[in-house]
Amino acid sequence: MKAIVCHELNGPAALRLEDIPEPSPAAGQVRLRVRACGVNFADSLITRGQYQVQPEPPFSPGFEVAGDVLELGEGVTEFAVGDRVIALTLHGGYAEQAVVNVNRCVAIPPAMPYQHGAAFPVVFGTSHIALWHRARLQAGETLVVHGASGGVGLTAVAIGKQLGATVIATASSPEKLDIARQHGADHLINTSHDDIRLRIKELTEERGADVIYDPVGGELFNASLRAIAFEGRILVIGFAGGTVPQIPANHLLVKNVDVIGLNWPAYAERHPTVMTESFRILLDWYLAGAIQPYVSEIYPLEEAVDALHQVVSRKSTGKVVITVGD
Template sequence: MRAVLCSSFTGPKDLRLSEIAEPKPAGDEILIDVHAASVSFMDQLVVSGLYQMRPPTPFVPGTEASGVVASVGDKVTKFRPGDRVACSSWTGGYAERMTAKESKSVRLPDGVAFEAAATVLHNYGTAYYALVERARAQRGETVFITGAAGGVGLAAVDLGRHLGLRVVAGVGSGDKAALVRDYGAGDVVNYRSEDLRDRIKSITSGDGIDIGFDNVGGAIFEQMARLMKWGGRLMPIGFTSGEIPQIPMNLPLLKNYSILGVFAGAWAEKFPEEAARGNDNLMQLLAGGQIRPHIDSVLPLEEVGDAMRAVANRTVQGRIVLKIR
């Protein structure tokens, strides 16, 4: 079968399209004929050796995909051949066939396209875990989302709107403002050209933000730590800036706010039943048109390197999807 192989942690330039043997599902896994796979910032980090886990090489990248079940392991009870599914996995998505844990797969409702389905579990799953499970967001609260036009960020804007939050979107360039407004942001802050502290104080009438959803890290997170409301929740989601922030711990002490780590993948490993229920909820929201993943472009598998470079350069709004079948 055709698959993209990563043989060294040297980034997208050394990925190669190859012919390899198809995988075989373990007892708790399903084998999927992959139709579409999404390209995330995490995928780019993994092939560049910059993520917190390194798969043994060579490996097939790709953390999220959708397709049709080809066969199932002998312990699988939820799926059967022919089911349309989306799945998440640490690796394997950029291939004609992949395996995934039963607990990390979800059946697609009728009418949900493979391309859209391949963008939900990581993006919206992270946003759901952060806003619903970790922050316990309440209708009417103010959330400030950085990297708001990216995959996870835009999902958080969309889901925040659905949850009835007041969404403030942080972007790094003015050309992204229209997209985040279209997805539900009531206010937009360009933190490259505007003073973040002044804008947040103006938007919140000096009260600060209830929920900080930060994809960027570095100096942005350090500024957010000074903009929290009493009893707020500040969540590090990722570090696309490449800088892991450090903050004085008297800041959360003075305002009694919490810093909540968000690692949705680890949560799904430790609590698979809760994560599976969250995935089912998201697919129902997708089928009902209550969330709407934004697909920047659909590319053939051969252009995976270009897709990853675009993600790394932050020129992508939403997700790039690879069309495999």
């Protein structure tokens, strides 16, 4: 079978398309025919040896796939051969086949295409658990979403609206802001030239934002800390801007601010009932037409490195997906 393989931890440029042996499922696992794989910023981190759970080379990147069950490991009764599933992989999604623990698989609704399935779990799962479970966003509150046209950003906009919040979207160009507006954002801030703190204060009548969703870090985090409301919550989602902020604790004290981290994959192992309930809610919303993945670009497996470059360079909007085979 074909797979994109990382032999050295020096970034996406070292990835190569190779023929490798088909995997075999162990007890409690399933072997999948991968139809589509979502592309995430973390795929670049794992190729650099910078991911929080780092495999030794050789390995394939890819944390989320949609496909068909080809083989059941010992003891697996939840699925049958031929079932369509979404799966969260520890890595290995950039391949024609993948082996996944059965507790990381969810049945795909018949109405959901593979490309939507592969674009769904990481971005919607991250934003939903962040806003619903961690920040406990309430109807009527004000939510600021940084990087609002990106993969997780757009889902945070959509979920914020679904939870009843007023959503302020930030992005670096009018084109990206327009995409956020199309997905429900109430107000827009252009980070290339607007004073972020001032605009958030203006849009909230000087009160500040109740919740700020930050997958970017750097100067955006610093502006967020100055524009948060009393008892506000800042969600630390990632550092796509490249700089990990250092938080002055006295600022947290003055406004009684919560800074809340989110390691979304950890829920699969440490608190699976939260992830299961989150997926149930999200799939219900999807089937009702309330949310839908925005797949902006699709690449074949052979062009997976180009797909990853699009995400890492922050040139993409929404979700980038790799399709595998037919």
